[in-house]
Amino acid sequence: MNAPVRRVAVAVLVMFGLLFVNLNYVQFVQADKLRRNDGNKRLLLQTYDRQRGSIVVNGKAVAVSIATNDKLKYLRTYPGGPTYAHVTGYYSLVYGSSAIEKAEDSVLSGDDDRLLIRRVSDLITKGRTPRGGDAVLTLNADAQAMATSLLRGRRGSVVAMDPRSGAILTMVSSPTYDPGPLASHDVAKIRAAWTPLASNLQKPLLNRAIQETYSIGSTMKVIISATALQNGYTPSTQIPAPRTYTPPQTSVPLPNYDGTTCSGTGHQTLADALRVSCNTAFAGLGVKLGADKIKAQAAQFGVGDKLSIPMRVAVSDLGQLADPPQVAQSSIGQRDVRLTPLQNCMVAAAVANNGTLNTPYLVQELDAPGFQPIFRASPTVLHHPMPADVASQLQGMMVGVVDSGTGTQAKVPGFVVGGKTGTAQNGNGSPDHGWFIGFAGKEGEAPPIAIAVVLEQAGRGGSHDASLIAGKVMKAYLDSPAAR
């Protein structure tokens, strides 16, 4: 009977061999494919085992993970709430993550290689799972709160940056949302919170500051002015300012806003044309300068650049500018000119910073647990759109706009404020967008803040309100103890 027992032993070996080969197939050959399958929640759940780092503004956490008694160890909460929603983004079991939560995920989650050494030493010395690193933002809490409250009930965006560094001081998009419920551990609650947000026609999840592009109306005249000043014009150069202007190659005349007259003489200085926002003057000026020079100047302001702040910024564009009628319309910010609020803020920032444009950024510092920085932002120059003397002339022209032109609502007592208003038609009979871009600072000093405000389809008075908001937000920043 021993011979068949030996054969049974061989059969058993074959059976275990089959199991072994199959295990190698599942756990080695196919492992990566299976692991990364969307149905495998293990990798996602793993991230909830470690305390995610905080997102910090002016020393206070606007997003922080707290220990829970759930199956998932840590719950993401947002003390910053709707005020910071578009900057922090959300961190959801069901819908993934967005904004800083997504862009800085490796540091916040603790997976980043720069945290590796700490992770190992933590494990040995403290014997516990290490936490993620913190992201400290450039935002100013006072300006952010002011902008949020002023935009409440409106659609639009406020973006402000420090022209001297590129640090973003305010980033508000309205309507906003509360990221808290989206970070819940209860799938039903998450879905219940998400569905009305995703289907809302006002798009509360959209960060209008960087993800939406708009016609910019008369704020375009700052770019045209910069082009002119670099091509032989001075602020006091007399330029034609007729009642209506009919560009070459068309018979359709281009009127002024409300059909008004810019100047009794039919001529005015470049500075005055900007101050009263004369459409016919700038349309003619644009055609005279030509498409190439305008495009080159806009590119120097960053139009067409692909930026990450670290979130992706939608690319701004002037459109074709194929013939004089198009150039004429584009010179007053109509036609196919489409800029993000951040891009328009960068135009004001470059002028304010004496012609040097710094790359905008939102993350000031990344800290390992225990406040040891692993990254510190340092300003980098993106472009030099104009020489300092030209910038200085343009600053003066923009200060004129706020002093005695269309932008008087933006005044901040005790500070020098420059800017430009805009009213942008956006086709098919819907109300106009209202704009203001500008800067503010102490007399004789480089302005510490540049701003762009857009009010979507605000109609008549939109630019008036935008100027008002810009002034209040800039004041909030200039008065803020947190501002350097």
Added chain:
Amino acid sequence: MTAPVIAPQRRTRRGSELFLLIFVVLLAAVVSVAIEGALGEGVTPAPLWFAATLALMFGITHVAIRLFAPYADPVLFPLVALLNGLGVALIHRLDLAAAAPNERFKVHFLTGNASLQLAWTAVGLVLLIAVLVIIRDHRSLARYSYTLGLVGLGLLAVPALLPASLSEVNGARIWIRFAGFSIQPGEFAKIAVIVFFASYLVAKRDVLSLASRRIAGIDFPRGRDLGPVVVAWLASLLVLIFEKDLGSSLLFFGIFIVMLYVATQRTSWLLIGLMLFAGGAFVAWTLFAHVQDRVAIWLHPFKDANGKGFQIVQALYGLATGRLFGTGPGAGRPEIVPYANSDFIVATIGEELGLFGLTAILVVYALIVGRGLRTALTVRDSFGKLLAAGLAFSMALQVFVVVGGVTKLIPLTGLTTPFLSYGGSSLVANYVLVGLLLRISDAARRPPASQQAVQPLANAPTEMVRL
């Protein structure tokens, strides 16, 4: 036959057994500490108590083996003790996963399922010792073979005869539930039936190995000798039909065919068995929706990954997430897989201990089976040989069916993983099985009672010649 006239004094090797048991207890303690470290903020005294309990229970059993089966195989018990200890640790780990984080470490001893499993371990060890004490010679079992056969069939049939409310859990009617307890009589039936098969086949093997027709170089039995195999086949099908227990059905039939083959040495029985299996499988597949379901899930688990395929798909994700070295004990998410502590404990091991850990477990099973088959080879009497081979093979087949099912090698059938799975019946029954193997191995390795009296060639058992 060149066996020495006087066999050298064989060593009992009980010291090796003790040494291996100490290693087993240490391993269980280390795994428990690792689990607590990974799941909590520190380590409680629970692993210490757990290890102490194991040491006490295994120690008592070791002493009993020294007393009642001193020549028993020294590796067999440490091997199953390793699986048992690791199993309780993993069940504890899954208990912790099910508890709220702040409730986890309030009690500094095993609780819930793990403490129950530890209690069942004690019961199993008591029965193992009882087997060694009561059955002093395994051949005495042959006398009760028909009784055991009837008892086995009865145990197998009880759940089918009971109302579903007392026997059905998750679609399979394989339980007897009363007074808060539930036992799976099939686990005990398996052993009784193997004893019966061994005794029956030894008695009838001359008839069954008679050949009448030679087809394609293989001797096939006469038609009228097909009786027993057909009966076993029908019994298996009945289990499948009335209890919806695919795994046991396959297990019983497989064990019978292999024991028949070992008894008769006729390859033809294997072929006949395979054909009957194929026929039965086809008929079952055509007739029963639950069999079709199992096959469909096996072929296309991802088609319904959140429904019927959920369990196997999650098990595969777990195995794949563990990869070569595993996430580490306590660091994975094995609790996502339904029934991770019983049918799918292999997926838990694969996820947290990796391919290496799971392979090590397979090697442990292979060693257990190997030790059983080695006992079959060395024991002198035919009944002992067949019984040991049957018991050893039943373990091999069960591991193959359950591990193959969980890893999608074959369709999934509900069987427990011996010594690892949560469940008292399986654990206790398997300790009885190991008790029998220890008893037979004791007989196999025990030197002849009075060596002087042995007249080697004249008294040599005939089986030796058959080598």
